[in-house]
Amino acid sequence: xxKVTQAQTEISVVEKEDVTxxxxxxxxxxxxxxxxxxxPPSGELVFLxxxxxxxxxxxxxxxxxxxxxxxxxxxxxxxTASQVVDSAVYFCALSAPAMVNTGFxxxxxxxxxxxxxxx
Amino acid sequence: xxxxxxxxxxxxxxxxQRVTLRCSPxxxxxxxxxxxxxxxxxxxxxxxxxxxEERAKGxxxxxxxxxxFPDLHSExxxxxxxxxxxxxxxxxxxxxxxxxxxxxxxQGTRLTVV
Numbered sequence: 001x002x003k004v005t006q007a008q009t010e011i012s013v014v015e016k017e018d019v020t021x022x023x024x025x026x027x028x029x030x031x032x033x034x035x036x037x038x039x040p041p042s043g044e045l046v047f048l049x050x051x052x053x054x055x056x057x058x059x060x061x062x063x064x065x066x067x068x069x070x071x072x073x074x075x076x077x078x079x080t081a082s083q084v085v086d087s088a089v090y091f092c093a094l095s096a097p098a099m100v101n102t103g104f105x106x107x108x109x110x111x112x113x114x115x116x117x118x119x
Numbered sequence: 120x121x122x123x124x125x126x127x128x129x130x131x132x133x134x135x136q137r138v139t140l141r142c143s144p145x146x147x148x149x150x151x152x153x154x155x156x157x158x159x160x161x162x163x164x165x166x167x168x169x170x171x172e173e174r175a176k177g178x179x180x181x182x183x184x185x186x187x188f189p190d191l192h193s194e195x196x197x198x199x200x201x202x203x204x205x206x207x208x209x210x211x212x213x214x215x216x217x218x219x220x221x222x223x224x225x226q227g228t229r230l231t232v233v
Contacts, residue, residue, distance in 0.1 A: 037224070045209060045224035047121070091162065104175040104216055106152065109162035 002027045002096035006110035013082050014118055021077045021113045023092030029053075033095040034068065034075045035107065040088040051075065082117045089114045122146065125210050125225035133233055137198040140228045144191055144212030150174075151193040152213075152222065153185055157206040168193055169216045200232045 003026040013019045025034065036048040049059065051068050059066045063080045079086055093107040122145035132138055144151050153165040155178075164177035168187035179185075182200075187193040197204060207229050213222040 035222075042226075043207060043229070044121070044226040045211075047221060047223055050221055093162075104167060104169070106164040106167065106175060106177060107154075107162075107211075107222065108164075111161050 002029075002032075002094050002108045004092050004094050004108055004110035006090075006092055006113050008113045009111075010114040010116065012116045012118065015083060016081050018078060018080050019082050019115065019117075021079075021090050021092075021115065023075045023077065023110060025073050025075065025092070025094045027073075027094060027096065029096070035093040035095075036066065036075075036077050037091045037093065037109075038088045039091065039112070045091070048077075079115075082115075084117050084119055087115060087117045121223040121225060123210060123212050123223050123225035125208075125228050127228060128226065129229050129231075131231045131233060132200060134200055134202060136200050136232075137196065138200065138230065140195040140197070140208055140210075140230075142193045142195070142210030142212075142225060144193070144210075145223055148212035148214050148223075149191065150213045150216055151187055151191070152211040153179075153193070153195050154209040154211065154224075155206045156209060156227070157203075162209075165195070174216060197230070202232050205230055205232045 005024045032053045034051045038046040065078045067076045089112040091112045092110045095105045096108045124143040126141045149170045151168045156162045165179040166185050167175040182198050185195045207227045209227045211222045211224045
């Protein structure tokens with residue numbers, strides 16, 4: 001069965017430090033998608049990135065970067081020069097079949113990593 | 120703003136009661152998903168609708184039901200509520216039937232059962 005592991009429960013950093021959030025996934029599918037979502041204290045889930053299993057290129061978006069390595073089944077997220085506004089819970093998620101042989105999929109989420117950035 | 124609207128934002132009700140949570144997907148999105156976020160279970164997939172039809176079920180209790188209407192908005196009905204149903208309920212929408220397309224979440228409805 002599909003599974004996402006975010007081993008870091010909580011990380012505390014001081015502003016301007018770089019921080020990496022780890023994500024390890026398990027799947028037998030050859031085609032799948034990986035996602036990162038941010039949940040700030042206000043509670044909503046904010047989409048950050050989607051990556052398909054055939055695209056192992058790393059991606060950078062401003063202070064955010066993602067490292068996808070199929071060989072280690074990891075999809076890690078790095079925030080460079082962290083800011084207080086980055087404080088949130090970050091979820092890694094994996095697409096998985098919602099029902100067998102239907103083509104419909106669901107998201108399987110990790111347990112999240114709480115990032116605390118202090119001034 | 121994700122474009123997915125959920126109402127109400129907060130709901131407090133007593134055990135044994137029934138509530139309805141509402142979701143309006145992003146304009147043009149045909150697929151709606153419901154998720155439950157609780158402290159002990161994390162984010163769990165409940166059910167998916169695509170263009171008005173139920174397409175997939177996850178860990179949804181029999182006391183819970185949902186539907187998607189012709190205008191594509193969706194409702195999640197929770198009945199015979201128990202204390203353990205207290206959670207944050209999210210609706211998400213995507214253009215296509217598979218979640219490989221980007222799925223955007225609403226702000227959630229926080230349900231408290233007392």
